[in-house]
Amino acid sequence: MAGDVHPLDLLTEWTEALLAERDHDRKHLAELLAGSSLKVRRSEGLTWSPVEVTAASYAFGGAKWTLKCKEGGGLPGIFRVGSAVLLTPVGDHKVVEEWGTWPARVMKMRGMDMDVVLEGDGPEGVAIQHMSWTVDARADERSYQAMAHALSHWVNVDGDEAKAFRDAALGTGDWPTSAPEDEVNESLAGLNAKQQEAVAAMWSRAPLSLLHGPPGTGKTRTLVAAVRGLVASGEKVLASAPSNMAVDVLVERLHEEGMKVVRVGHPIRVSPQVLDQTLDAQVQAQTEYSRVVKTRQEAEQRQREADRYVRSFGPEQREARRAARAEARALRKEAEELEAYLSEKVIREADVVCATLVGCDDRRLRGVKFDVAMVDEAAQALPPATLIPMRRASRLVLCGDPCQLPPIVKSRQGRVLERTMLERLIEAHPSSTVMLEVQHRMHEAIMSAGNAHFYDGRLTAHETVAQATLDGLRPWLWVDTAGCGFEERRSEEGGSVSNKDEAAFVLDRAAEWLHMHPDMSLGIVAPYAAQVELLRDLWHERVVAGDVQGQAKVTIHTVDGFQGQERDGMMVSMTRSNDRGEVGFLQESRRIHVAQTRAKHACMLVGDSATLSSDPYLGWLLEHAQGMDAYDSAWSWMC
Numbered sequence: 001m002a003g004d005v006h007p008l009d010l011l012t013e014w015t016e017a018l019l020a021e022r023d024h025d026r027k028h029l030a031e032l033l034a035g036s037s038l039k040v041r042r043s044e045g046l047t048w049s050p051v052e053v054t055a056a057s058y059a060f061g062g063a064k065w066t067l068k069c070k071e072g073g074g075l076p077g078i079f080r081v082g083s084a085v086l087l088t089p090v091g092d093h094k095v096v097e098e099w100g101t102w103p104a105r106v107m108k109m110r111g112m113d114m115d116v117v118l119e120g121d122g123p124e125g126v127a128i129q130h131m132s133w134t135v136d137a138r139a140d141e142r143s144y145q146a147m148a149h150a151l152s153h154w155v156n157v158d159g160d161e162a163k164a165f166r167d168a169a170l171g172t173g174d175w176p177t178s179a180p181e182d183e184v185n186e187s188l189a190g191l192n193a194k195q196q197e198a199v200a201a202m203w204s205r206a207p208l209s210l211l212h213g214p215p216g217t218g219k220t221r222t223l224v225a226a227v228r229g230l231v232a233s234g235e236k237v238l239a240s241a242p243s244n245m246a247v248d249v250l251v252e253r254l255h256e257e258g259m260k261v262v263r264v265g266h267p268i269r270v271s272p273q274v275l276d277q278t279l280d281a282q283v284q285a286q287t288e289y290s291r292v293v294k295t296r297q298e299a300e301q302r303q304r305e306a307d308r309y310v311r312s313f314g315p316e317q318r319e320a321r322r323a324a325r326a327e328a329r330a331l332r333k334e335a336e337e338l339e340a341y342l343s344e345k346v347i348r349e350a351d352v353v354c355a356t357l358v359g360c361d362d363r364r365l366r367g368v369k370f371d372v373a374m375v376d377e378a379a380q381a382l383p384p385a386t387l388i389p390m391r392r393a394s395r396l397v398l399c400g401d402p403c404q405l406p407p408i409v410k411s412r413q414g415r416v417l418e419r420t421m422l423e424r425l426i427e428a429h430p431s432s433t434v435m436l437e438v439q440h441r442m443h444e445a446i447m448s449a450g451n452a453h454f455y456d457g458r459l460t461a462h463e464t465v466a467q468a469t470l471d472g473l474r475p476w477l478w479v480d481t482a483g484c485g486f487e488e489r490r491s492e493e494g495g496s497v498s499n500k501d502e503a504a505f506v507l508d509r510a511a512e513w514l515h516m517h518p519d520m521s522l523g524i525v526a527p528y529a530a531q532v533e534l535l536r537d538l539w540h541e542r543v544v545a546g547d548v549q550g551q552a553k554v555t556i557h558t559v560d561g562f563q564g565q566e567r568d569g570m571m572v573s574m575t576r577s578n579d580r581g582e583v584g585f586l587q588e589s590r591r592i593h594v595a596q597t598r599a600k601h602a603c604m605l606v607g608d609s610a611t612l613s614s615d616p617y618l619g620w621l622l623e624h625a626q627g628m629d630a631y632d633s634a635w636s637w638m639c
Contacts, residue, residue, distance in 0.1 A: 007163075007172040008155060013416055014384050015151050020413035022144045028410075029139045041136070048074035048114075050090050050132035056122070057300060063122035065104070067135065069112040074135075076111040081268045084140040085116060090132040099123050099131075103138060107268050146361035147384035153391055165207050169396055171424040175432055176207040188225065195222045198434040202226040202372070202397050203233075210425055210433040211399040214455055215597035216441025216465075216566075219399055223376060224253045226397075231259055231351040235371035239354045240389045242381045242407070244269045246564060250376060251277050251354045262346055264355040264362050277354075279364065283342045292335050292342070299331035340364070357385040360392060372397060377564070378422040382407045386421045398422045403454040404594050405563055438462050441566055443475040446603045449624050450593050453617070465600070470568065472516050473602040478625035481505065481577065481634045482610040488577045496530030497584065499575045503534050505634060506573045506606050510539075511548045513569055513602070523567035524556045525595045527585040531575045532558055559595045570599035574607030581614030589617035606634070 032046060041047035048069040055066040065087075069076075079085060083106050089099040100123060104116040114135075122128070154166050167173025188196045195218060201209045203226065213219025227237050239254070241247045247263070248271040254261045255277055263270060263277045270278055283289060306324035343364045347353060355362060357375065373393035375386055379400035385407075390396050402423040409418050426433045437458050439447060444461040451459040469475050486501040510524060524539075526532050535556045542548045555567070562570075572595045576583050585591060596603050605625075613619040625631045 005172050007167045007170050010170055010172060011151055011155050015148070015155075017411075017414045017416045018144065018147055018151070018382075018384050020411045021409065021417070022139075022141070024411035024414070025139050029137065033136055042074045045075050045078035046137045047134060048078075049134035051087075051135050052132060053129045054113075056128060063118040063120070064107070065116050065118065065122070065128075067114045067116060067133070069114075069135075070132075074112075077109055079106045079109055079114060079135070079137070081106050081109055082266060084138040084142075086136045086138040087116070087118070088134045088136065090134055095131075099128075105266075143358045143385070146358045146388055147382065149361060150387035150391055151384050154387055165394070165396075168208055169390060169421065169425075171421070171428045175429050191222065191225060192218075192438050194434060194436050194438065195225070198222050198436065199226045199229065201434055202374075203229055205395065207395050208425070208432075209395075209397045210422065210429070211397070212401060212426060212433050212435040213399060214401050214403065214436065214439060214459060215450070215594075216439035216447075217436035217459075218438075218440060219401075219436060220249060220253060220376070222436065223250070223374065223399060224257060227254060227352060227374070228257050228259065230372055236350075236369075237352045238360065238365075238370040238373045238389055238392050239352055239376070240357050240360050240374065241376040242357055242385065243377065243564075244356055245271070246377045247354050247356055247359075248274050249564075254352050254354070260349065260351040262350040262353050264347075264353060264365060265359045279343055279346060282346045283339060286342050286345070288338065288342060292339050295331050295335040295338070299328045299335065302328035302331060355389075357381055357388050360389040365392065368392065371395065375399065375422075379404060379420055380407050380563070381420055381422075382409075382417050383419075383421050384417070398425065402426060403450070403590060405560060405588075405590050408560075440465055442597060442600050443468055443602075445476040445628065445630065446596060446599050448476070448628065449621055450597055452624065453589070453620070454593060468601055470513075470517050470520065470601045473513060473569065474604075474630065475601065476596075476603050476625075476628070476630050478605045478607070478609075478622060478631050479509075479634050479637075480609045480622075480631065481606060482608050484608075484634050484638065486577050486608065486634075488575060491530055497528045497575055498530040498534045499573070499577055500534060502573055502575060502577065502606060502608075503531060503538055505637070506571050507535065507538055507542065508637070509604060509606070510554065510571055511542065513571075514548060514554070517568070519553070520568040520601075521553045522555070523562055523565070523570045523598055524554065524573065525559055525562055525570060525598070526556075526573040526575055527559055527591055528575050529558060531573055532556055535573065559591045562598050563594050566598050566600055568600050569602040570595065570604075572596065572603070572605045572607075574605060574612060577608035577611050579611075581611055583612055583615045583618060586612065586618060587615055592618070592621065 038049060050073055051067045051069050053065050054068050057064050085104050085106060087102040087104055089095050102118045102122055104118045106114060107117055108115040157163060157166055164173060168176050188199060198211045199222060230237050239250050251261055251263045251274040261277050262279050262282060263274055264279050267275060267278050267280050275281055302324045306321045347368055370393040372395045373389040374397040375389060376399050378386060378398040379402045400422050406418045409415055437460060439459055440462045442465060444466045447459060447461055451457055481502055486499055488497050488499045490497050510522060513522060524535055526535060539556060574586060576586060609622055613622055
């Protein structure tokens, strides 16, 4: 049945929320940059200045500069690879007006050296290497632009079939009927019944398919089997996900299955394991690419001739310089056109193209038609981002788990974006959703709380993991710190929360676990950045002192940083301990759910029941632990 909300009203609501998010990011960064001195901006990791250009050349899409930050000009390694920056010449307003400001992206980061690619050819002239520059962090507008393009497309789409597809995907229209399933000569051996049902739904040529994959249920394996069958039947697939990491997992698995996979995205954001599958690498492997290299070299030679210093500079030299620059630009354009042709060829010959959601707006994909657009981890995707790959195909597959963390939204007006398209559709059409029900990751005790609270008891642990434990470690345990005097502290800036005594207690338990099982992989997670930093600092002190072993396999991170990963054991420092019953981030029940379900054999929650039980879910979780005889007091270790 059609939803109560009109599709255009929903798209308008999302557009307004997206604008609020963009404005929030712009305002936040502008306040940091404008409201702080150069000294403060340097110390906050927002700015390098002064910077010198040590080398300049040309790359696909713009000028490439190698920058070196002078001593005292900033902190080493602060700009993330792929991040957006702004280059401004050091000097008064006349200097800035003459040379301009240049947006760029970071290609490489090496301490106090950095490679950037400018958005354009950059200022002309050898003088760039004889002047100083400032590099500031810049709000990244590309993702907002890509989402805005998709929103505009679906607002203005023509044709009854396209509108019906849009309305169904938004959850505002009727669920589309499935077409008869084509035969696909692919074996489903090794998949359980629910996985086979999910694959069959994706093969059915239905305009929409929904796959709900709780932790450890083999979602990626199911997707790979589905793609293998679609490719075997001659269909072209666009596979995407919100993060580069999730996309790279798909690329690796699909490539292992022998499919022709192309990873669209800048190589600087791609994991080393799949670099050979990137579009750039495959273009460079084409025999015709040598022409691109040669033409670029000729362009650089012409540019050097134009920029060469001439003692006597008159009209004749000015005209020669102008001609050399014009020829350099023409040669660069020729190289770009040939590279674009080779890119189109590689994409056309691919079985599967993989990209992030925003990467699906890449200019090299515009005009390319796919049979199926598949979105993995769709429960972490902002709705307007999910609309991007949906533009490229006539069928849409959404996969993920709405019971894990939602997408990150920063502004109050943007909160409407936390409810993803997958969540809307699963709620509206539960009977049309295939949920995987056998999990292959964790001991059944670790699974139990999430199974009861989020999945209506539908999950079962596979026999190979149901009772798999580590000797001497209880599979799931809440350790109660109530009455121990472990008090939280808020940072001086009024931001993040830490709890030093609880951190020390958690690390003591971590050392015990590693003493018993030196080869185990261990994750230590906390909901607050300040607690994570404290845990890391204290752990580093123990490593330096030689008090612990097995430290190479210990990862300490926020909950968000662990989503999509797994470890032999997990420890959760819940941090909050106050007499006001304030739980902060922990009121999002999915946060603790994600933290627990990263564990395979052992999971320990450490927290103050007196504070945490004021929250309905955490109070229920405490009772669940007590009912399973999975509760103990921290005093058991302190006596």
